[in-house]
Amino acid sequence: TTTTTTVEEASTVTKDELISPEMINKVVDELHHYIEETVVAMNELSELLVSSTNDQISAQPIKLSEQLLDNAAVQNELEKRKIAIEQLHANVETLKQMMTTPEDLDSMKILDEKCTELNDHWSIMKQANDIRTENLLLAQTCANTFWSEHGEISSFLNNISKQLSQIRPRSTSREHIEHEKEKFNQVINDFSNYETKFKEILEQHGSILLTLVANNPEEAEEVQHSLNELEQEWNRTETNLNTCQNQLEQAMIESAEFNSKLERVSTWFDDTTIPISVEDNDEFERIRVFKEHLDCKYLDIINLKQDYTDIEQHKQQTDGTTIEDNKNNIKEKEKTNIVELQLDNIDSKWTHLNDKIHEHKTLIYETALRQNRVDDVVTDINRSLDNCSSKLSVLINCSSDANLNDIKPIEISIAKLRILLNDIELISYDIEQLKHNSLEDKISISSINNRWE
Incomplete structure (x- = not known):
């Protein structure tokens, strides 16, 4: 401000008047001093810019906002320095117009060069700050997009x-x-x-x-x-x-297989009737074959229950929270109950047929014994005992190789054991029936009884 005032005072002297050397020296000295102050300020600003630039560009939006604020502060200082340099240059130009001697013009040339150096320095800093600002803005745009998209995709x-x-x-x-x-x-x-x-x-x-x-x-x-x-x-x-x-x-394949198997087993029970003849010599064999089929169906029932349990256990997951999900869960539970009822119904049919076949066999034995066909009854009981012995041997062999970590084969073995126990129990009734209706062949009866025991 002092330099500007001095220059203005000097500029009020008309061309016809001579400017005193003292005034010229005073103005030149003040300009030199002002230039030195400006150089110091520019160097300080340069250090601030270097410090700002050394702060590596961040990938975080909040940090980038802080860095942009720092750059804005540098930009604000650059604008102030620009005004000061332009004012300094204007003062030098004004003073040059007042110079007349070659010596004075030479001194002004030095001032002019320093002004140019300051302006060049300012331009370099301005360019560096503009580039950093541009990079920061680009980084901010990219970072905002990146983290926004990242959060959205993660969610x-x-x-x-x-x-x-x-x-x-x-x-x-x-x-x-x-x-x-x-x-x-x-x-x-x-x-x-x-x-x-x-x-x-x-x-x-x-x-x-x-x-x-x-x-x-x-x-x-x-x-x-x-x-x-x-x-x-x-x-x-x-x-x-x-x-x-x-x-x-x-699951679709398993469901189709399960329902197909369930349908086949259910249909078999619906369509099956017990042989009604009691006087035919082949009736013993027909009863035996029918009982074997019935036992196979018992294993089919066990397999169905295993499949059903396996499906239901794997199906248990977190229940839905929406009303629609709850409605679907209720419908699914209703269908599950239907399947359970079907399995219970098949179970009941098996028990009914098993009881009926025993009743029918008792009737056949009564007829045979009444007709004095004791040998036929003894032979049939022995065949039944042979079958039990064979089944028992298979179960014993299987039990030695059982994998205790696999429950399904164990359940099947238990089912076969139940069938065997049922057969043994039924044979005991057959033996008792033979004892009560045939007292002559005590040796055969004793042999049969020993085998049964």
């Missing part, structure tokens, strides 16, 4: 996982599986729709941000780590989707 994948956890693929009901498949199709469609966004953050936003923060290893590592985690979560979700799809397809 989306978490939601997908929750939806997948509510899909229960295994069921005996085809309708239930088809309903679950509809839910799955919606989930996989949503997943496919996000694939483009996922590839963009992986191949574009993430790549650009990594390039911008390449000189900031710590933040670059954080960005790369976040990308890796997101990619792993995406791949994990994709694997879970494929697994769920395979489970639904397998």
Whole structure:
């Protein structure tokens, strides 16, 4: 301000008047002093700019906002320095117009060169600050996009996982599986729709941000780590989707097989009748064959119950929270109850037929003994004992090789043991019937009784 005032005072002297050497020297000295002050201020600003530039560009939006504020402060100081340099240059130009001697003009030339140096220095700093501001703005845009998309995709994948956890693929009901498949199709469609966004953050936003923060290893590592985690979560979700799809397809096959098997067994019981003849010599064999078929159906029932239990146990997952899910769960429970009723009904039919076959066999024995066909009865009882011995040998051999970690074969063995115990119990009735109706052949009866015991 003092320099400007002095120059203005000097400029009020007319061309016809001579400016005293004292005034010229005073103005020149003041300009030199002002230039030195400006140089110091410019150097301080240069240090501030270097300090700002050395603060590596961040990948975090909040930190980037702080860095942009620092750059704005540098920009504000640059504008102030620009005004000061322009004013200094204007003062030098004004003073040059008042100079007349070559010596004075030479001294002004030095001032002019210093003004040019200051202006060049300012331009370099301005360019550096503008470039950094541009890079910071670009980084801020990329960082905002990257972290916003990253958060959105992470939230989306978490939601997908929750939806997948509510899909229960295994069921005996085809309708239930088809309903679950509809839910799955919606989930996989949503997943496919996000694939483009996922590839963009992986191949574009993430790549650009990594390039911008390449000189900031710590933040670059954080960005790369976040990308890796997101990619792993995406791949994990994709694997879970494929697994769920395979489970639904397998569940449909299992459901069809289960219901087909259930239908076959149920139909067999509905269509089966006990042979009614009691005087035919082949009736012993027909009863034996029928009993073997009935025993096989008992094992079929056990297999059905195993399959049903297996499906129901695997089906138990977190219940849905929506009203629609609750309605579907109620419908599914109703269908489950129907299957359980069918199995109970088949069980009852088996018990009924088993009792009837025993009654019929008793009637056949009575008829045979009444007709003095004791040998036929003895032979039939011995064949029954032979069958029991054979079954017992098989069970003993199987028990030695049993895998205690696999419950299903053990359950089948227990079922076979129940059949065997049932057969042995029925033979005891046959022996008692023989004892009461045939007292002559005590040796045969004793032999049979010993075998039974």
